[in-house]
Amino acid sequence: MDAELREKVYDFIEKKGLRKTVQREAIIEAAFSTSSHYTAEELIAMARRIEPSVSRATVYRTLPLLVESRFLKEIDLGKDHKTYDPNFASRPHHNHIICVDCHKVVEFEDTHIETLEDCISKRLGFSPATKTIRIEATCDNLKRFGTCKNKPKA
Amino acid sequence: MDAELREKVYDFIEKKGLRKTVQREAIIEAAFSTSSHYTAEELIAMARRIEPSVSRATVYRTLPLLVESRFLKEIDLGKDHKTYDPNFASRPHHNHIICVDCHKVVEFEDTHIETLEDCISKRLGFSPATKTIRIEATCDNLKRFGTCKNKPKA
């Protein structure tokens, strides 16, 4: 986990008047030591590798805190469960494109989209805040081979 | 409900080899007789006003069919439940901007965004399909008055 980020996260914790517990430390460490997206359940497993006493409840209670801190973001990949993306600390403006078939997710940034969204928000009488763009598309594998690697049987 | 749309929906039903039942008719009628977004639970209530025998299970079984037909779309408003938007039949390319505080939702269309997304998709090796844009922002009421009408107490 990036040292600078770690410091920022603990600053946030402290400013909120929250306590530094071994469980929270483990969860934070786990949450930001990967660049992969994960579910709450997966984070429990990762945190327990660092500190086995971490309970499901504590992870579920810590996740909203991290989301509130803005270092972690809840993203919608169209699944039944929430997915978390730890990469907003380093790239606050990225978006996701998802293959409708193999569910491959690619992150991207684009300044034009940023600008455009600002314009649109203002035009509609809003002050832009968080933006979520999700493009669902067909990846090249599907186009070329009629199927992609991980295409579910369904 | 728009007559043209009704015909298209029943075409879809028929092409899939599905049967036309009173319950399905009521659900379809309810689903497309409003331009408001709704939850499954709300659709149950609306459909029952037309045909009281409609059960929860049938609504939950019919919703994925309508989504598959592309006339209804599941949208993510950041709630714990799914939200459905019946306006994609008339405006297939619209997007949503949501006030982070009062949860007001405004629909908008923008050709530039369309174009930009096509470019981005292709650049990343995808063929554009469904696009979801959700902008979370602060609405003017909040900016002006420090609060918006429906701001939850939380």
Next chain:
DNA sequence: TTAAATGCAAATTATTTGCAGAAGC
């Protein structure tokens, strides 16, 4: 010392499913 945080297990909420009877084609 004392308020906040934890683990556990039970509760909640949205959604899904098995099954026996009803109904479309």
Next chain:
DNA sequence: GCTTCTGCAAATAATTTGCATTTAA
């Protein structure tokens, strides 16, 4: 008549919560 659909009620899955206990500050 043969399937597909339906309602019901029970099952599931993700997440939340109450409470007694532990722990950080």
